[in-house]
Every structure is written in structure tokens, then in C-alpha cells.
Amino acid sequence: MRLVTTPTQLWRASLCELAVAWGDGHDSLHPVRSSRLACNCAGCVHEFTRAPLLDRANVPADVRPTRIESVGRYGIRIVWIDGHDVGIMTFRDLRALCPCDECSLDSAGKGAVAD
Ligand SMILES: [Zn+2]
Ligand SMILES: [Zn+2]
Secondary structure: OOOOOOEEEEEEEEOOEEEEEEOOOOEEEEEHHHHHHOOOOOOOEOOOOOOEOOOHHHOOOOOOEEEEEEEOOOEEEEEEOOOOOOOEEEHHHHHHOOOOHHHHHHHHHOOOOOO
């Protein structure tokens, strides 16, 4: 699997927003809570069945990262204020979460399942 999209820059735009400048020229602004809800670690998604284990109601509305670390060349690890720090978000996943119209239309066109 070849990674086609990597960020050139990633920074915290505000307490609750994560900004990413992508190598292909795209910029995205992510509400950080959506990244937390998309966590696919073994504690949030069942390892074998992929069933969601995370209770969204337990994720505070103002959840935010205390630290963001890069993981190799393929992703980031976010340390959350609620102590959750085991999930690795790949750049691919991060890009898929881009909430802008362009990307939403893009994934709709590919038949992605809407939440
Ligand atoms: Zn998790
Ligand atoms: Zn986008």
C-alpha cells in the first residue's frame, strides 16, 4: 500500500482544532473531537470484529490533545487530555476525516458510508 498523501505541516489551530497542510496542496481543519471519535485502537474498536467499543457519550465535548507526536512517516499519535494515548492515526485516516466540502463530496462519490 503506497501512501499518497502526507502532511507538510500539522499544527494546532486552536484548542479544539487541528490544522493540516497536505503535500498535494490541500488544507484541512479538523475538529479534534472527530479524531478522538475515529480512534481505532484496540480499546476503541474491537481487534477482530472491528465493532466499536468506544462510547461516544463518554468522550467530553471539549476533549483535546495535550501532545501530538509523529509516528514514523505514516501517522501521528495524539495524547488526549482524558488520558487516552494508545491510538495511532495514519495520515490516510486523517485525510479521510477532512470535513471540508471537497473531501466530503469526494468520499460520497466513492460510495463511502455516511455516518
Ligand atoms: Zn482508542
Ligand atoms: Zn478536505
